[in-house]
Amino acid sequence: MAPLLEAIGIGKTYPGGTVANDGVNLSVNAGEVHAVVGENGAGKSTLMKILFGIEHPDRGELRLDGKPVSFANPREAIDAGIGMVFQHFSLVPSFSVYENVVLGSEPHAGIKFDRAKAIAEVRALSEKFRLQVDPLPPVGSLPVGQQQRVEILKALYRNARILILDEPTAVLAPQEVAELFVAIRSLVAQGRTVIFIAHKLPEVLEISDSITVMRAGKTVGQVKAREVTEQSLATLMVGREVALKVDRADTDQSRRVCAVQNVTILNERGNEVCADLSLNVHAGEIVGLVGVEGNGQAELLEAVAGLRPVAAGAIDLDGSNVVPLSVLERRGIGLASIPEDRIASGLATGASVAENLVATKLNDRRYVRNGLLDLKAIGANARKLIERFSIRVSGPNAAVGTLSGGNMQKVVVARELSEQPQLLLVSQPTRGVDLGATQFIWRSITDARDAGAAVLLSSADLSELLALSDRLLVFYRGRIVAAFLNRGDLAPETLGTYMLGLSTQTPDEMRAALK
Structure with missing residues (x-):
C-alpha cells in the first residue's frame, strides 16, 4: 500500500545560505503515529512548515495519497486534510472553547451564527476522540493541557486526516501527557494519522509506531519504534554515543x-x-x-x-x-x-563572544583599566573559556548572534561558571x-x-x-x-x-x- 504522505528529496535553503533541509525524505503511512526526531537545528520544524504550506521547498516533491501536491499556504494544506498544532497556541483567551474551535468556519442558520450547532458539534468531536473538553468555558480559564486539546479540536473540526503535533508534551505535566496519549491513540484508532515532533525519547518510544531521524538537515534513518532503544535512538540522532545521565559526587551539604x-x-x-x-x-x-x-x-x-x-x-x-x-x-x-x-536576558547578540564573556565583569580590574577595556585581557579570557567549555565558534570576535542555540547557551554557562x-x-x-x-x-x-x-x-x-x-x-x-x-x-x-x-x-x- 502506498504511503499516505511522502516528502521526497526536499531541499530548503534560507536567505544567507543556511541549509535547513538537504534532500529530506519522509514516508508516513495511514493510521500510524509517526515521530520525527532530531537535535535542534536538524530541520524538523522547516520540514513540518513545508508540509503545512508555511514554507515552500526549493526542490523535491510532496505526495498525498500517491499524487504530487504543492501548498501555497496553510489554507490549502487544511483543505487537503492536514492540520497542525504548534507549540505556541493560537487561541483567543476571552472566547469560549467552541468559539475558538469554529472561528473562521462558523456554522450558520441563514445569515446568523448557529451557536447551538457549534456547541453540539464541538461537544460531539470532543467525545468521539476522547479529548474531554467542555465547549463552554473561556479558553483563558483552562489549564495548558486543555488548551492544547482545543487546538487539536480546531484541526479536527476542519476535517484533518493528518495531524502534525509540534513538541506537544513540552509544557505538560506527566498526567497531562498520559491523557494526550490516550487522545492520540483514539485518533489513530478512528482512522487519523499523527505526525509527532518531539525530543523526549522515552515519550517517542511509548507513543509512536515509526520514527524518522533527522540530523544536520538530512534524513539519517527511519525505524520501527519497537526495534530501537532510547540509547540507540540518541546515538542515531547525534552521530555518536551519548550519556543520558550524569553522576553526582557525595558532598558536604551542612552549610x-x-x-x-x-x-x-x-x-x-x-x-x-x-x-x-x-x-x-x-x-x-x-x-x-x-x-x-x-x-x-x-x-x-x-x-x-x-x-x-x-x-x-x-x-x-x-x-x-x-x-x-x-x-x-x-x-x-x-x-x-x-x-x-x-x-x-543572557546575551547581547550583536556583541562578540569575548565581550559577552566579560559582560558581568566590567568593574573588574583584570578587564578594565582607567575606564578603558583591556582588549588583550578580554581576548585571552575568551580563548581560555572557549576551549574549557567547548564553544564552537570561529573565534572570540565572532558575534554571539551567529552561534547555534547550544553554543549560545554555552557562552552564558561559561561566563557564569568561569x-x-x-x-x-x-x-x-x-x-x-x-x-x-x-x-x-x-x-x-x-x-x-x-x-x-x-x-x-x-x-x-x-x-x-x-x-x-x-x-x-x-x-x-x-x-x-x-x-x-x-x-x-x-x-x-x-x-x-x-x-x-x-x-x-x-x-x-x-x-x-x-x-
Whole structure:
C-alpha cells in the first residue's frame, strides 16, 4: 500500500545560505503515529512548515495519497486534510472553547451564527476522540493541557486526516501527557494519522509506531519504534554515543548558603505569584523547582537574582539579606545566574563572544583599566573559556548572534561558571539545546555543585530535574505543595499529582526534604 504522505528529496535553503533541509525524505503511512526526531537545528520544524504550506521547498516533491501536491499556504494544506498544532497556541483567551474551535468556519442558520450547532458539534468531536473538553468555558480559564486539546479540536473540526503535533508534551505535566496519549491513540484508532515532533525519547518510544531521524538537515534513518532503544535512538540522532545521565559526587551539604524566608512576590498587575514562601539551599546541593510553568518558579529565581522586587520577606545569602542590594552587588558576593531566555536576558547578540564573556565583569580590574577595556585581557579570557567549555565558534570576535542555540547557551554557562559561585540560579538550562550540548551543560552544573556551589534549578523537563537534583520542591500556584529527597525511586507521575494540584503534602511529610 502506498504511503499516505511522502516528502521526497526536499531541499530548503534560507536567505544567507543556511541549509535547513538537504534532500529530506519522509514516508508516513495511514493510521500510524509517526515521530520525527532530531537535535535542534536538524530541520524538523522547516520540514513540518513545508508540509503545512508555511514554507515552500526549493526542490523535491510532496505526495498525498500517491499524487504530487504543492501548498501555497496553510489554507490549502487544511483543505487537503492536514492540520497542525504548534507549540505556541493560537487561541483567543476571552472566547469560549467552541468559539475558538469554529472561528473562521462558523456554522450558520441563514445569515446568523448557529451557536447551538457549534456547541453540539464541538461537544460531539470532543467525545468521539476522547479529548474531554467542555465547549463552554473561556479558553483563558483552562489549564495548558486543555488548551492544547482545543487546538487539536480546531484541526479536527476542519476535517484533518493528518495531524502534525509540534513538541506537544513540552509544557505538560506527566498526567497531562498520559491523557494526550490516550487522545492520540483514539485518533489513530478512528482512522487519523499523527505526525509527532518531539525530543523526549522515552515519550517517542511509548507513543509512536515509526520514527524518522533527522540530523544536520538530512534524513539519517527511519525505524520501527519497537526495534530501537532510547540509547540507540540518541546515538542515531547525534552521530555518536551519548550519556543520558550524569553522576553526582557525595558532598558536604551542612552549610546553608541561601535562605528564602516568608517571601511574597507580586506580578506586574499586583497579583501574588509567590505567597509566604520559605526554602533553604545548601552548599554542594542542587534543589530542583518542579511545577507547570507559571506557578511561581521563574519569579522566585528572578527575585533572588535581583531582577524582580520582593513584596515581603527576606532572602539571605551567606547570612546577609540581599533584598536591598542591586544585581551587581549580589553578584559581588557570589551569586551567578543562567536565565531562562538566553537571547533576551543572557546575551547581547550583536556583541562578540569575548565581550559577552566579560559582560558581568566590567568593574573588574583584570578587564578594565582607567575606564578603558583591556582588549588583550578580554581576548585571552575568551580563548581560555572557549576551549574549557567547548564553544564552537570561529573565534572570540565572532558575534554571539551567529552561534547555534547550544553554543549560545554555552557562552552564558561559561561566563557564569568561569569562577566558582556561592549560589547558582539556573532556569531552563537546556531548552532548545541539542543532546550533545545538554550533556555538557549538565556536567558543568554538577561540577559547580560538586565544588561546593548551592544551586537552585528550574526546568520544564522533569527528566532533567530528576537527573540533576538532590532535592525537589513542587510549586503550585506560588506555594510549595510537596518536597522530596531525590533517592532514585521518585517517579514523574508522583510529581505530576502535586504539579496539577491534585494532592498536597502535610508539613510533617515535607519536613525532611525542606531541611
